[in-house]
Amino acid sequence: MKRRVTLQLSGCLAALLISGYANAKTELSALFMSQSAYSESDIRAMTADYEKAHPDVTINLEFVPYEALHDKIVAARGAGSNGYDVVLFDDMWPAEFNRFNLLKDVSSHFTPDVKNKIFTGALNTVTWKDKQYGMPWILDTKYLYYNKAMLAKAGITTPPNSWQQVMEQSQLLKQKGIVKYPLVWSWSQAEALVCDYTTMVSAFKGDFYQDGKLTFNAPGALKAVIFMKDSLDKGVTNPNSNEYLEEDVRKVFSNGDAAFALNWTYMYNLANDPKQSKVAGDIGIMPAPGDAPGEVASMNGSMGLGVTQTSGHPDQAWDYITYLTSQPVQNHYARLSLPIWKSSYQDPAVRQGQEALIDAADKALNVMLMRPIIPDYSRLSNMLQQHLQQVLQGQETPEAGMQALTQSASRLR
Structure with a gap:
């Protein structure tokens, strides 16, 4: 009798263990x-x-x-x-x-x-x-979004095909009182700022290396910073851009407070959603333009x-x-x-x-410029963000800021 009970208990225990293993989840x-x-x-x-x-x-x-x-x-x-x-x-x-x-x-x-x-x-x-x-x-990558209705109201029949045209159309929109700050960016001291900057380096045919060394004061990389600062000085870029991340850009653009915005793919359908956007149906999108008409800029x-x-x-x-x-x-x-x-x-x-x-x-997607890739990228990105912010806030000139960054970057590996 004892042996039968023992065998029954052993059988139950074995069944429970097998069941447990069978039901165990990764x-x-x-x-x-x-x-x-x-x-x-x-x-x-x-x-x-x-x-x-x-x-x-x-x-x-x-x-x-x-x-x-x-x-x-x-x-x-x-x-x-x-x-x-x-x-x-x-x-x-x-x-x-x-x-x-x-x-x-x-x-x-x-x-x-x-x-x-x-x-x-x-x-x-x-x-x-x-x-x-x-x-x-x-x-x-980052695309240039534009408000079709605002451009039409200003008498602009075609979207800009270069960054010079972006500047000209923005100034016209501002002069006509259609929108106070036509341009909005994500220039907070974060990786978003590096992404916008890389897009502009691509636009001005720049690179981050010269003779195999990290360089930020070569013509293309320097022109990118000069354009960014110039858009602030001319009053066409929303000054709060210096504190904005991508979601801030989306909300400002979707609220009808900007005619142009640089942002990721995800903004397209959200800005076209009437439940989340006041400008749904008026959204235009194009690759970020280059320095010359018809050219395309892009960052990875x-x-x-x-x-x-x-x-x-x-x-x-x-x-x-x-x-x-x-x-x-x-x-x-x-x-x-x-x-x-x-x-x-x-x-x-x-x-x-x-x-x-x-x-x-x-x-x-076929012309994406990579950000500078080094093992110590986190330090490099922080340094780049700091110098870009100092330039945008007028604490140093584009030339001095990018020269200082190039010298500091030379010590990274």
Whole structure:
């Protein structure tokens, strides 16, 4: 009798253990940003669909402002298995992260066929020294948005085709009293300022290197700063731009308080939404213009998803990333961030309702200028932000500011 009871108890215990293992779920932790590109609700919806198809996986999502993203990733490197499995990273960080061995090398997943299907600018986002450390996900650059109704009211029949025309049309709009500050930018002392500056460096055919050395006082890079400061001095740029981030720019433009704005892809559909915008239906979009008529300027503002070295479930983490970055998922959520896949831009479902955006992207995504990529990028970015702000606030001349920055940057590695 005792033996029978013991066997029954043992059987029950074994069944419970087997059931427990069968029902055990893999838990992944993923870190995303809570601004621009895909919305938090979109990412949660994508993840819910993935979990539904993979009932053995649970994904814990964390969202932080872009400004906190880098430091969160770096701080978590000592957390071991308690850290993140999947992280969203900007295109300048693989160099630094490689030095600290933060991300797994996933180059083996990138066959020639896969590489050919993805925009080169997107692929550059996750590449450092010919190795891939993640999958590109957010393919983005800054576009010039304009208010069609304001331009028409001023008698302007065509949007500007150079930055000189942007300045001329802005002055006309201001003179006619149509809008007090025609231009608005995200020039707060943050990475957003570096992105706007890089766009302008591209416009003036500049680069960040001369003879292999970081240089910010070469003609193109210097002209960019001079134009930015000049737009403030002439009263066409909203002076609050020095405190604005991208969401501030969107709100000012959507409220009808600007005729021109430089911003990311995500603003297009939000500014055209009557529930969130007073100027819906009057939104024009074009690639950022160049210095000469008909030229296009663009900077690489793309981001990738990577698997951390400390992930306890790297295969599942990569599978989740593969799902989020897949063409069907990206095509479905193409309203706030455009796909990394070239063929998506001919997909009627992707184009519908945002044809102007797609046409602008088709030109801009092929000429994206990368920000200066060095392992010590965080320090360089902080120095660049500080000098740009000092110039914009009139605390130093463009020439002196960029010369000082070039000297300081020469000591970085």
